[in-house]
Amino acid sequence: MADEGGRIGVVAALVRATFLVNAVYAESAREYGLTPQQGQLLCVLMPRSYAMGELSTLLRLAKSSLTGLVDRTERNGLVRREPHPRDPRGTLVTLTPRGRTLAREFYDETCRRVDELPAGLAPDEREVLATLLGRMVRDNEVPIVFAESGHPPD
Amino acid sequence: MADEGGRIGVVAALVRATFLVNAVYAESAREYGLTPQQGQLLCVLMPRSYAMGELSTLLRLAKSSLTGLVDRTERNGLVRREPHPRDPRGTLVTLTPRGRTLAREFYDETCRRVDELPAGLAPDEREVLATLLGRMVRDNEVPIVFAESGHPPD
DNA sequence: TATTGTTATACTCTATAACTATA
């Protein structure tokens, strides 16, 4: 099932690496009783709170899809809806204490597992990989769906 | 929403690149009337046919999940179930002519789009990225969910 | 009128458990 060793192109490399990371992310989420989507929501909310509309854009979900996701995650006691301080129409989604704890655990464990994926690369190669992917991510304006490490409070 | 430019670690780079590729893959699928899962199934079947059990392992899906996915894709006229030549209990899933055509178009378009993601990298940098990701993919025995380019017939 | 968010509805996707059929 693994490849024989032929030179791989950037495209196939990216798509297959994506498949790999998706699998690791999903398995990690599962072990914390989360769906990948709820895990992602928690990770997004770690650095700060967002309004529903912002989350919708950030996660590329239809508004009603996000309503459902937040409903279920709220029902699980992990996030909470608050009135938006500046717009009475708006809603701010925030981690509950329990959600924050779980987010932290899920985030840390996921980091550990994803960190092992390039275990076969030398330290300087990992550095190069991080830099190149980092530029691609920046160039394409990928939102912070998974923060660097710190959790700067609001 | 994009980062300011700080050094990013391999883990965040991988997870965020994954988010990016997922989005591109999903959008490409959508434009061809496919769900990402059905698009992935078609891509897997491009090089050759597989038995249900093989697909289940390859795609990391529960058997019954795969049954449903194949049902829906078959209903759409894109794949077909055939008796397995060597095991009367088994079923072989194959692309229909229409499925093959659509798979080809979806695959090509997805390649085009994913290829643009690292547009900001120099040719030699793209090469390095492909090599490093390629090794990670090989080391982790990622199945061929997205072939290199050719479609060697059975 | 435009914006924020929810509801109604309909599929797709996924898993677990129980089942059928065939080694």
Next chain:
DNA sequence: TATAGTTATAGAGTATAACAATA
């Protein structure tokens, strides 16, 4: 008994369209 696959069931995820409430 073990293996290949399906069925039954339940819940999660998603989108479109229509709606309510508030600028």
